[in-house]
Amino acid sequence: MEVYFTIDKTAVAEFKDRGSKFLGYVFPVKSTDDVKACLGEVKKEHPKATHHCYAYRIGTDGLQFRANDDGEPSGSAGKPILGQIDSKQLTDVLIVVVRYFGGTLLGVPGLINAYKISASMVLQLVPVIQKNIEAKYRLSFDYTIMNEVMTVIKQQNCTVLSQELQLFCEMVIGIPKANEELCLLRLKDIYGLEVARNHV
The missing domain is CATH 3.30.70.1150 (ACT-like. Chain A, domain 2)
Structure with a gap:
């Protein structure tokens, strides 16, 4: 492997499902410190959100990664977000999806779908770049x-x-x-x- 794929811009996308609002944020990151800083920014911007779920993959070997459900049912948020990063074979990327609960429970399949779509939508807004x-x-x-x-x-x-x-x-x-x-x-x-x- 001589090249890897990443992004160098940030973006936000919005997705709604049965009253719940999902805001997907994407950031280029180089370290877990960058992740913490970006996550902090999003939490400061949306202190009243029900959940701040996220996933990231870092490093040219892609071995540093994490998927966090932030209180959503296990595997219903972080994993689908990470799945979108991986489907594009990206690294040095953080996606945070902020959820405002709309009163209707979406169920695990609904949540997986919502987080997946939010991550996919925001990734479509940033150009993928190839780096050596x-x-x-x-x-x-x-x-x-x-x-x-x-x-x-x-x-x-x-x-x-x-x-x-x-x-x-x-x-x-x-x-x-x-x-x-x-x-x-x-x-x-x-x-x-x-x-x-x-x-x-």
Whole structure:
């Protein structure tokens, strides 16, 4: 796997069923801290809502995920939301569905359907983007070879994740897995540049 799919925009969609109102929110997230912050925002916006159900999947391996029913019957909310994220093979995505109870019980099948539709509707509002899975490397070099280093970074489609540029420069870059070998060869050709795998 050399690429993954995610989103970079937020959106809101509304779905109604027998008086209950469901508001689906989608957020791009990179960590559980991002999840907490987004969830906090939604709860602040809808303090009187009956439920704030959500699901997320994080990381290029997609191994970090959670589905939360927030008081709805087990498996009736978080799972269908996560199911929509997975059906599009997305990661680094959080969907929160806020429910205002309308007085009529929907039953578990009705709830599953409502949460699934809300998640599906909000995902249709944001474009899916393809990103390269990157390997992280730390570069250490003298400022005099900055141009050479930047040339390779641009040509090889790398992402600069952090940099400290003084007389002596430190940079952490993400190299797309697809051209990792070639990029490393090119970087190692630059005299005076130290390249190390970054495991953070």
